[in-house]
Amino acid sequence: MRSRRAPGVQIKTPAQLAFMWQAGQAVAAALSAAADAVAPGVTTAELDAIAAERIAAAGAAPSFLGYHGFPATICTSVNDEIVHGIPSASRVLRDGDVVSIDCGASIAGWHADAALTVPAGDIPAGLATLIGDCERALWQGIAAARAGARLSDISAAVERSARAAGEYGIVEDYVGHGIGSEMHMDPPVPNYGRPGRGPVLAEGMALAIEPLLVLGSPDTRLLDDGWTVVSEDGAWSAHFEHTVAITAQGPWVLTAPAAPAGIRADQVIVRAAVPARQPHPAG
Ligand code: MG
Ligand code: MG
Numbered sequence: 001m002r003s004r005r006a007p008g009v010q011i012k013t014p015a016q017l018a019f020m021w022q023a024g025q026a027v028a029a030a031l032s033a034a035a036d037a038v039a040p041g042v043t044t045a046e047l048d049a050i051a052a053e054r055i056a057a058a059g060a061a062p063s064f065l066g067y068h069g070f071p072a073t074i075c076t077s078v079n080d081e082i083v084h085g086i087p088s089a090s091r092v093l094r095d096g097d098v099v100s101i102d103c104g105a106s107i108a109g110w111h112a113d114a115a116l117t118v119p120a121g122d123i124p125a126g127l128a129t130l131i132g133d134c135e136r137a138l139w140q141g142i143a144a145a146r147a148g149a150r151l152s153d154i155s156a157a158v159e160r161s162a163r164a165a166g167e168y169g170i171v172e173d174y175v176g177h178g179i180g181s182e183m184h185m186d187p188p189v190p191n192y193g194r195p196g197r198g199p200v201l202a203e204g205m206a207l208a209i210e211p212l213l214v215l216g217s218p219d220t221r222l223l224d225d226g227w228t229v230v231s232e233d234g235a236w237s238a239h240f241e242h243t244v245a246i247t248a249q250g251p252w253v254l255t256a257p258a259a260p261a262g263i264r265a266d267q268v269i270v271r272a273a274v275p276a277r278q279p280h281p282a283g
Contacts, residue, residue, distance in 0.1 A: 009185075009199055010178060010186075011204035012206055016110055020206060021112075021252075022060070023254075024112035024254030024256075025255075026060035026112075027103050027243075028114065029057075030054040030055050031103050031115075031255075032257070034050050034054075038101075038120050040094055040095040041092060043088065043090070044076035044087040044093070055103075055105045064102075064104050067183065070227065072086055072087045073103070074087060074102060076099055077099065077228070078091065079236050080231050080234045080235060081100075081228055082100075082212055082214065082229045083100070085227070096119075096122060097119070097123075098117055098127055100238065101115060106183075111182065111183045113179055114208075114255035115239045116240055116241075117240060118131075129165075130215055130236070131238045133165035134162070134211055134212075136260075136262070138158070138210070138211050138242060140157045140158060142209055142253060142267075142268055143267040144156070145244050145246060145251040146201065146246070146251060147202060147203050148201065150195065151187055151189065151197070151198030153195045154207070155190045159192040168214060169216055169217050170192050170214075170218055171212035171220060171237070172190065176189030176210045177189055177208050187199060189207050189208070191211045201246045204246065206243060207243070211239070211240060212238075212239050213238050214231050216231060242255045250266070251269065252269040253268055253269065257270070
């Protein structure tokens with residue numbers, strides 16, 4: 001029987017969430033290694049190779065490689081590229097670039113998905129602020145992902161944080177998503193909107209929350225490669241994402257090694273163990 005409260009939203013068992021956590025740690029390791037390698041002179045293909053090696057070393061499978069024909073393990077989106085950029089041996093990072101790295105992996109068929117944005121060399125203060133504000137908006141959204149809340153409470157928290165931080169465009173064409181036995185599942189998780197709407201968040205749900213902020217208009221355009229999404233006006237952007245499980249104890253961030261400064265320990269769960277009280281199978 002489906003849950004009456006959230007038709008269409010997959011409910012994970014504790015064992016399934018444990019696989020997702022393992023996949024999430026593989027993603028975290030891959031992102032950390034790739035981010036550490038970002039520097040002027042490095043190609044985005046080199047970042048892809050580093051991420052692929054880390055995912056394999058963790059015994060996980062890359063979720064992106066071959067997904068609708070995508071040719072790489074990570075997406076690398078540089079400067080005005082917002083999402084879904086394709087790593088390339090001819091894309092050499094230059095001093096002052098910013099690169100968003102998006103990565104997904106699965107273990108035993110259970111997926112995790114996360115992204116971050118890092119500078120190559122020295123970047124202007126306004127760009128550094130954008131990056132920090134985007135990550136903060138993500139974590140405010142995560143903190144709102146509590147059992148009993150409504151889905152759009154997450155969206156509203158992300159938007160509130162972003163709007164309070166600066167005059168950013170909040171991308172609407174690409175949004176977060178449910179995740180579990182597939183990388184992209186119901187429900188869509190927008191980064192904007194009024195609170196108190198959508199499905200009630202229940203234990204065992206998992207969501208990929210991923211704000212995309214632009215230093216300009218939020219309008220997007222797809223390049224001829226069929227993948228790379230750029231800002232219509234050429235403005236530069238930032239992207240942060242985590243996969244979060246809804247538990248009785250709070251939002252369990254499956255793809256993070258640690259919570260950033262400014263997030264209280266009682267707002268989120270970032271740890272290795274499955275929380276003590278388990279979600280019930282949907283039946
Ligand atoms: Mg992603
Ligand atoms: Mg995602």
